[in-house]
Amino acid sequence: MLQRSSRAYRRRRGRSGGVGIVAVAGLAALTLGWLVGLIRVPGIESPLPAAQAGIGGVPSARLEAAKASLASIPVKGRAPKTGYARTQFGQAWADTDRNGCDTRNDILARDLADPAFKPGTGDCVVLSGTLHDPYTGKTIDFQRGGRSADVQIDHVVPLSDAWQKGAQQWTAQKRLEFANDPANLRAMDGPANQEKGDGDLATWLPPNKPFRCEYAVTIVEVKASYGLWMTDAEHAKAADLLSACTAQ
Incomplete structure (x- = not known):
């Protein structure tokens, strides 16, 4: 038993x-x-940082160069916005590369798929096209005219942010070149651009997470190239994003 x-x-x-x-x-x-x-x-x-693994990637050489550049960017407080105006950066969408087309049309022609041009403008004035917007992941049909604002040209490093982080000391010519530099310009969804405003990395990021690595790397590249500084919060966010990038 x-x-x-x-x-x-x-x-x-x-x-x-x-x-x-x-x-x-x-x-x-x-x-x-x-x-x-x-x-x-x-x-x-x-x-763990792996929670950010969906922010996308860039070629490994570019990523390592961005990390090195970030280490060289000065960290300072934001200067007063006093005196800032769009006109401090010259004529909006000037033809700084002297190709006969203004900068806005140059960027639309570069970033839109299947762009159609106004006849007689030498493939300059973009009438329509399709934007596969990396900021939001949306596909937007661009039509020149009443719906032109559906697609806007973003200064990746906003002009106001640049003004408060070093551009006040630049010459007028350097500010004009900065405002029209294709490396700092990208076509994007209009409402998202309005939402971004003059936000830096610490205050605004693209809603489309797989684009965040590319976005952060571009900001680091532009700021390092032009000698702009970052606030402590922006620098820390840039480091966090670069560490989460995937090297391709």
Whole structure:
């Protein structure tokens, strides 16, 4: 009788032990998913940078160059906005490269798919095209005229931000060149551009997360090239984003 009871006890213990192993394994899987950002727990953020793994990537050489450039960018407080006006950066969309087309049309022609041009303008005035907007992930049909503002040209480093972080000391010619530099310009969704305003990396990021690496790298490249500085919060955010970038 005692022997049979002992065998029954072992069978029950075996069954409960198996359930316990499954429960532990399930808990471990959930924990791992939370750690790498694949599973979200309401009110609790995953603690590892891998939670940002979806911000996209750039070629490895470019990424390493951006990290080196970031280390050389000065960190200072934001200067007063006093004296800022769009006119401080010269005529809007000037033809600084002297190709016969203003900068806005140059960027539209570069960034739109299948651009159509106004006859007689030498493939200069863009009438229509399709924007696959990297900032938002939207596809936008551009039509010149009443809907022109659906697609706007973004200064990746905003002019006002540049003014408060070094551009006040520039010559008028350098500010004009900066405002029309294709490296700092990109066509984007109009409402998203209005939402961005003069926000820097610490205050605004593209809604489309896979574009954030490219966006952060471009800002670092432009600021390093022009000798602009960053605030402590912007510099820290840039470092965080670059560390989460995927090297391609």
